[in-house]
Amino acid sequence: MPPTRHHRGRSNANRRPDGPRRTGRPQDLVRRTAYDVIRAVDTRDAYANLLLPSRLRERGLTGRDAALATELTYGTLRGRGTYDAILALCSDRELRRIDRPLLDVLRLGAHQVLATRIPPHAAVGTAVELARDVTGPGQSKFANAVLRKVAGRDLAAWLEIVAPDDLDATTRLSIRRSHPKWIVSALRDALGPDRDEIDALLAADNDRPRVTLVARPGRAALDELAGTEPAPYSPVGAVLPDGDPAAFAAVRDGRAAVQDEASQLVALALAAAGIDGRDAFWADVCAGPGGKAGLLSAVATQRGARLLAADVTPHRAALVTRAVDDRAGVVVADGTVPAWRPGSFDRIMLDAPCTGLGALRRRPEARWRRGPEAVAELGPLQRELLRKALEALRPGGVVAYVTCSPHLAETRVVVDDVLRGRDDVDRLDAPDVLTGIAPSLDGVRVGDTPYAQFWPHRHGTDAMFLALLRKH
Numbered sequence: 001m002p003p004t005r006h007h008r009g010r011s012n013a014n015r016r017p018d019g020p021r022r023t024g025r026p027q028d029l030v031r032r033t034a035y036d037v038i039r040a041v042d043t044r045d046a047y048a049n050l051l052l053p054s055r056l057r058e059r060g061l062t063g064r065d066a067a068l069a070t071e072l073t074y075g076t077l078r079g080r081g082t083y084d085a086i087l088a089l090c091s092d093r094e095l096r097r098i099d100r101p102l103l104d105v106l107r108l109g110a111h112q113v114l115a116t117r118i119p120p121h122a123a124v125g126t127a128v129e130l131a132r133d134v135t136g137p138g139q140s141k142f143a144n145a146v147l148r149k150v151a152g153r154d155l156a157a158w159l160e161i162v163a164p165d166d167l168d169a170t171t172r173l174s175i176r177r178s179h180p181k182w183i184v185s186a187l188r189d190a191l192g193p194d195r196d197e198i199d200a201l202l203a204a205d206n207d208r209p210r211v212t213l214v215a216r217p218g219r220a221a222l223d224e225l226a227g228t229e230p231a232p233y234s235p236v237g238a239v240l241p242d243g244d245p246a247a248f249a250a251v252r253d254g255r256a257a258v259q260d261e262a263s264q265l266v267a268l269a270l271a272a273a274g275i276d277g278r279d280a281f282w283a284d285v286c287a288g289p290g291g292k293a294g295l296l297s298a299v300a301t302q303r304g305a306r307l308l309a310a311d312v313t314p315h316r317a318a319l320v321t322r323a324v325d326d327r328a329g330v331v332v333a334d335g336t337v338p339a340w341r342p343g344s345f346d347r348i349m350l351d352a353p354c355t356g357l358g359a360l361r362r363r364p365e366a367r368w369r370r371g372p373e374a375v376a377e378l379g380p381l382q383r384e385l386l387r388k389a390l391e392a393l394r395p396g397g398v399v400a401y402v403t404c405s406p407h408l409a410e411t412r413v414v415v416d417d418v419l420r421g422r423d424d425v426d427r428l429d430a431p432d433v434l435t436g437i438a439p440s441l442d443g444v445r446v447g448d449t450p451y452a453q454f455w456p457h458r459h460g461t462d463a464m465f466l467a468l469l470r471k472h
């Protein structure tokens, strides 16, 4: 929840077909846009990172207006757990009895009051205007009363009240760092012996991730990405300090792309893992939208190999075709009912569908969307995809099992379960393979296992997991 400047939006919303209804009052298009996206997340399961850019475009918000709308949307969605705890103390109605549109206005107001540099009276005033506009005058009085109480203390003082030191540690962290309790517990378990890093990890989840780019080898060179800085670990990565990635021709042409550094490294690790014999046919069996496939296809082409990329969802498979080069094939296929023969491939990427708990920085609403049942629901699919990937691998080849979640039940437990009782698969040392690519990389080994786990608070990347499995 980074601070921001005091800033008024535009007042021409009434003229927009998708804007607020006519009330004759001046509108604040920036706040209204944030509110509309937050509502869509609530009512239609929209993804803020996909919906917001199109709303900004439709409403002509650019530059500082767009930055403020983004900060208000993401900050409110991320901070919901903290703000709800504070709002509950400031409201004489239970939160569950407050109409959802009004509750979203209150959350947005609380974020402006407590986590931006907007002066509190202005933050309360604009939130009350918004409440009047979306819910009517009666409700705006209630919003005014609640938000004036919120504005009576700063965030640090409220945290002392809603999450005091004597609260149990999970609840306290859950409120202070605005994560559901089950996620706090799961992430703490995943940290294992380093569980005292949990506060730093949760804090990192609330930070805006830096933008990293990949120059797909053989298709783009890093020096085409002028103004970027070298990425800390990936030899094909660059950090974009600010600005629009689409300003680079290489990004517009699909020769370079926005890609988290850990995603780059796990793809490069699959390409670097030692295999015996033929090295011609590679597959990415859960490829959509194509980030890793784009990098793998470029490396495969350089090495005279060929990538087949598959996804079960047609529109995600279509996105893959934009990321890969001409030598690669893209098919719509279910990895649990393979469209290829056993033993077909020399290298296979299995970037399994998962809860995404390692990418909470990018998807501000994701933490509130699903409960722990999602982990249990995905388990059988993850196991079946891994079994089928091993079947599709020829002896001597390597499968990379990857998730963008560090949850133990989606990572090492899946791999250990699938390999239990099998004597035809070796676990390669994934941290060793990674440091062969990124010599300065440290702190990725999972306990004393051969698995690797990236962490946002340590590496500035998504919490990506990697196991490298060689069949013999």
Ligand SMILES: C[S@@+](CC[C@H](N)C(=O)[O-])C[C@H]1O[C@@H](n2cnc3c(N)ncnc32)[C@H](O)[C@@H]1O
Binding pocket: 263, 285, 286, 287, 288, 289, 290, 291, 292, 293, 310, 311, 312, 313, 316, 333, 334, 335, 336, 351, 352, 353, 354, 404
């Ligand atoms: C974590 S995402 C992959 C991200 C991708 N590797 C990248 O780097 O851009 C998982 C993908 O698996 C796909 N998927 C889910 N179930 C599948 C199945 N049974 N077979 C193939 N793909 C599946 C989803 O549609 C989703 O695109």
